[in-house]
Amino acid sequence: MSETRQTADDGQTTTDSEPDGVSAGTDQPLEVTSGETRERTRDAWVEHEFEGDAKLSVSDLDVYYGDDHALKGVSMEIPENSVTALIGPSGCGKSTFLRCLNRMNDRIKAASIDGSVRLEGEEIYQEGVNLVELRKRVGMVFQSPNPFPKSIADNISYGPRKHGDLDTGLLANLLGRSDDDAVDELVERSLRQAALWDEVQDRLDDNALGLSGGQQQRLCIARALATDPEVLLMDEPASALDPIATSKIEDLVHDLAEDYTVVIVTHNMQQAARISDQTAVFLTGGELVEYGDTDQVFEDPQSQRVEDYISGKFG
Amino acid sequence: MAGATESTLVSEDTTETEAVAAGAVGLAAVLFALSLAAMFELVTITDPIAGVPMVALLGGLLVLLGLAVVGFGVGSRLGYVATDPRPTAGLVASGAFALVWFVVGGLVASQTLGLGTAGWVVASLVTGGAAFAMSALPREDIGSTLPAGALAAFAGIVFLTGVIGPSWVWDLGWEQQASFNAEFTIPVLTGFCSLLVGWAAAKAYGGFGARGRHIGAYVLVYLNALSIIAVLFLLVAFTVLKGLPGLFNGLAFGAGAGPEVTLVGVTFSLPLSWPFVMNGVALLNDVNGVLPAIAGTIWLVIGAVLFAVPLGVGAAVFITEYADRGRFTQVVEVATNGLWSTPSIVFGLFGLAFLVPRLGNQKSLLAGMLTLGFMLLPLVVITSRESMLAVPDEYRDASAALGVTKWQTIRSIVLPAALPGIVTGIILGVGRIAGETAPILLTMSGSVAPPGSQTVDVVGGFQFSLAPPFVTNPELMRATSALPYQLYSLITAGVGQSSNIGAIDEFRWATALILLVVVLGFYAIGIATRYYFRSKLQHE
Numbered sequence: 034m035s036e037t038r039q040t041a042d043d044g045q046t047t048t049d050s051e052p053d054g055v056s057a058g059t060d061q062p063l064e065v066t067s068g069e070t071r072e073r074t075r076d077a078w079v080e081h082e083f084e085g086d087a088k089l090s091v092s093d094l095d096v097y098y099g100d101d102h103a104l105k106g107v108s109m110e111i112p113e114n115s116v117t118a119l120i121g122p123s124g125c126g127k128s129t130f131l132r133c134l135n136r137m138n139d140r141i142k143a144a145s146i147d148g149s150v151r152l153e154g155e156e157i158y159q160e161g162v163n164l165v166e167l168r169k170r171v172g173m174v175f176q177s178p179n180p181f182p183k184s185i186a187d188n189i190s191y192g193p194r195k196h197g198d199l200d201t202g203l204l205a206n207l208l209g210r211s212d213d214d215a216v217d218e219l220v221e222r223s224l225r226q227a228a229l230w231d232e233v234q235d236r237l238d239d240n241a242l243g244l245s246g247g248q249q250q251r252l253c254i255a256r257a258l259a260t261d262p263e264v265l266l267m268d269e270p271a272s273a274l275d276p277i278a279t280s281k282i283e284d285l286v287h288d289l290a291e292d293y294t295v296v297i298v299t300h301n302m303q304q305a306a307r308i309s310d311q312t313a314v315f316l317t318g319g320e321l322v323e324y325g326d327t328d329q330v331f332e333d334p335q336s337q338r339v340e341d342y343i344s345g346k347f348g
Numbered sequence: 349m350a351g352a353t354e355s356t357l358v359s360e361d362t363t364e365t366e367a368v369a370a371g372a373v374g375l376a377a378v379l380f381a382l383s384l385a386a387m388f389e390l391v392t393i394t395d396p397i398a399g400v401p402m403v404a405l406l407g408g409l410l411v412l413l414g415l416a417v418v419g420f421g422v423g424s425r426l427g428y429v430a431t432d433p434r435p436t437a438g439l440v441a442s443g444a445f446a447l448v449w450f451v452v453g454g455l456v457a458s459q460t461l462g463l464g465t466a467g468w469v470v471a472s473l474v475t476g477g478a479a480f481a482m483s484a485l486p487r488e489d490i491g492s493t494l495p496a497g498a499l500a501a502f503a504g505i506v507f508l509t510g511v512i513g514p515s516w517v518w519d520l521g522w523e524q525q526a527s528f529n530a531e532f533t534i535p536v537l538t539g540f541c542s543l544l545v546g547w548a549a550a551k552a553y554g555g556f557g558a559r560g561r562h563i564g565a566y567v568l569v570y571l572n573a574l575s576i577i578a579v580l581f582l583l584v585a586f587t588v589l590k591g592l593p594g595l596f597n598g599l600a601f602g603a604g605a606g607p608e609v610t611l612v613g614v615t616f617s618l619p620l621s622w623p624f625v626m627n628g629v630a631l632l633n634d635v636n637g638v639l640p641a642i643a644g645t646i647w648l649v650i651g652a653v654l655f656a657v658p659l660g661v662g663a664a665v666f667i668t669e670y671a672d673r674g675r676f677t678q679v680v681e682v683a684t685n686g687l688w689s690t691p692s693i694v695f696g697l698f699g700l701a702f703l704v705p706r707l708g709n710q711k712s713l714l715a716g717m718l719t720l721g722f723m724l725l726p727l728v729v730i731t732s733r734e735s736m737l738a739v740p741d742e743y744r745d746a747s748a749a750l751g752v753t754k755w756q757t758i759r760s761i762v763l764p765a766a767l768p769g770i771v772t773g774i775i776l777g778v779g780r781i782a783g784e785t786a787p788i789l790l791t792m793s794g795s796v797a798p799p800g801s802q803t804v805d806v807v808g809g810f811q812f813s814l815a816p817p818f819v820t821n822p823e824l825m826r827a828t829s830a831l832p833y834q835l836y837s838l839i840t841a842g843v844g845q846s847s848n849i850g851a852i853d854e855f856r857w858a859t860a861l862i863l864l865v866v867v868l869g870f871y872a873i874g875i876a877t878r879y880y881f882r883s884k885l886q887h888e
């Protein structure tokens with residue numbers, strides 16, 4: 034693609050003054066980042082043109098954990114009804130970024146957030162935002178599976194029941210208004226979507242903690258789907274799954290993108306390339322280095338560091 | 349060298365020495381059990397067993413075991429037995445042996461030889477120092493067997509020669525004429541020595557070294573646990589045996605045997621007559637009973653739990669889930685811990701000075717319930733808080749991420765997960781308050797030996813009216829008795845004798861047994877509840 038470059042292994046600090054084969058912008062002097070090719074990120078690299086509306090727009094987002102600057106001035110627009118993949122080395126702030134999108138970071142004492150995130154144009158970091166409503170609209174699947182110590186069926190129906198969408202309480206039962214059938218249907222649909230139904234259909238009343246790690250992961254996906262959010266944030270939802278279950282989850286994500294906006298963190302480049310419409314690459318230090326159309330990011334990255342990362346030279 | 353055996357993954361068949369060592373461990377356990385039995389006077393030390401008096405048997409066994417253990421140590425040192433000892437028995441073991449022998453030396457010098465202070469101090473230091481040197485300096489096999497075996501053999505010889513015989517008494521000569529007699533001393537010494545030898549034999553069985561230490565510790569811990577269980581069991585058995593005769597006095601079955609009861613308007617006779625739990629104390633009774641006190645205790649506990657649990661859990665929810673962790677929660681924590689350690693008589697005084705004047709100015713069941721409720725409250729707060737803190741934050745995060753409000757999360761996720769812990773706290777607390785005497789004495793004591801007609805009937809006592817206060821319950825406002833209080837007054841005041849209770853001793857023990865049964869009954873309910881909630885959280 035271009036001439037010899039210094040690689041991650043190259044500890045020397047020779048200036049990378051060769052014109053980048055891809056980026057059209059002017060070359061800037063370099064900032065030193067140890068272990069990686071030194072280069073300055075350019076705003077142009079994170080501009081992503083797309084048709085339609087932005088579901089989420091993030092601008093100048095900074096996150097600190099105490100003194101630790103975990104996310105540095107991230108700005109990106111996430112289009113509606115699409116799949117956005119977040120990739121990057123471990124500890125670069127992918128989960129942090131994801132948690133900012135439904136304000137789960139508020140629950141971490143040490144975290145302080147600065148910047149703006151808008152959901153359909155409405156600022157979510159302002160006074161008076163109803164966090165419960167926000168999280169109903171922006172659902173999340175955590176990096177580590179965390180089912181409730183309840184039955185499988187109760188795990189799935191938990192969200193809708195608590196939202197009051199489904200009523201299975203004693204009173205409803207007595208008044209003949211119980212939504213038991215609707216619950217059964219919801220449980221089956223969600224579990225089928227998450228490719229778990231066949232494995233657990235006979236044991237819906239068993240405790241969810243008795244499921245295997247991969248099954249728990251899919252249960253958490255099903256649980257998030259059951260609340261029918263507009264945006265689904267998924268943090269490595271397939272990390273503990275075998276290829277078959279993974280491909281089912283990928284199909285699910287693909288299908289979801291028709292009506293939902295999916296933001297998915299993954300360590301698996303092929304997966305990101307397969308399922309996403311656009312890809313954001315975070316690199317160590319909490320910077321968003323490149324964001325754009327998935328094909329472009331993988332085949333023709335503008336940043337040298339991103340190219341090194343994608344081709345497995347570091348990270 | 350004997351210790352240089354290769355470590356093998358699979359040990360071969362039991363060797364002869366191992367079998368003998370195992371036998372020694374077993375014998376030590378038997379000896380320990382015998383000493384426990386003698387301590388509780390299940391066997392007396394003069395009883396002949398197989399023609400040999402108990403003391404002589406104990407002494408002989410101790411000598412035998414002591415010699416066997418020393419034999420193992422020496423055999424291992426000389427290389428006759430394949431073992432894997434460390435260079436030394438270790439500082440803890442050496443220190444313990446030094447202390448034991450220090451005491452032995454001092455006692456022998458001052459009591460048997462009659463030396464003065466200087467004399468026994470020197471003797472103690474000599475024996476203690478020798479024991480330390482004996483166990484710290486040589487290799488582990490000698491170091492851990494010799495001092496233990498020698499002690500057992502020494503004790504055995506003392507018993508055998510009659511230096512401490514059945515009629516031995518050590519008069520301490522203090523003001524109270526305190527003295528140790530042989531019935532107590534011999535079992536205690538035997539038990540202690542058998543533990544020591546058992547430990548040493550177990551080490552020998554494991555071939556010393558890491559495995560030996562593991563087995564030695566295992567035997568010690570095991571014997572210890574067993575003896576604790578045995579003591580508990582003996583205690584309960586003792587009460588049961590003493591209480592049973594009084595409890596079942598006049599028990600009768602058969603249609604129409606029991607007292608008449610009215611349920612839902614139908615009056616019929618119970619097919620069972622159990623005077624002790626169905627009667628009060630009255631002149632005309634064939635057999636007197638404690639029904640009013642049983643009812644009083646049960647209602648007390650129910651009332652205290654109904655009062656304290658909602659309040660306590662509510663407070664715990666607030667300080668755990670809502671209040672910011674900081675100075676305030678720390679103060680609450682210290683205060684609750686302090687309240688839980690407050691003596692019950694202080695709660696009783698509070699009840700007497702604060703509650704009684706405000707509740708009709710008389711001692712009443714309600715005042716007792718509230719006082720005991722206040723006593724229970726801190727423990728409910730502490731345990732509820734602990735168990736809510738133990739609920740993983742992942743559950744709370746997961747629930748929040750589904751767009752569920754905090755209160756719903758607490759109610760549907762946090763509290764169910766914390767329930768087993770909360771119930772444990774309630775069980776512990778109920779065990780304490782159900783047996784309380786002092787607060788009852790001050791806040792609700794009725795007559796000492798109430799007749800059956802004074803049994804509280806809280807459920808039947810509710811009276812409804814159209815005018816405020818709408819509900820009244822005179823039963824709650826009445827003084828009544830409770831089992832611990834009744835027992836206390838029967839014992840101390842001797843009131844029972846003056847009234848018409850015949851066999852007062854039998855009556856007391858039966859009352860104690862009933863109290864035990866009621867408290868254990870609450871335990872059983874609590875444990876069943878906890879089991880139920882726990883099984884809902886787990887995946888079996």
Ligand SMILES: Nc1ncnc2c1ncn2[C@@H]1O[C@H](COP(=O)(O)OP(=O)(O)OP(=O)(O)O)[C@@H](O)[C@H]1O
Nearest residue numbers: 098103122123124125126127128129130141143176
């Ligand atoms: N709760 C927290 N408190 C303090 N620091 C945190 C916390 N969570 C994350 N961090 C820090 O923020 C940085 C980014 O963490 P983050 O979890 O977002 O990484 P990630 O990209 O998701 O990594 P991975 O791929 O390993 O999951 C890390 O340096 C991490 O140490």
Ligand SMILES: [Mg+2]
Nearest residue numbers: 127128176268
């Ligand atoms: Mg992460």
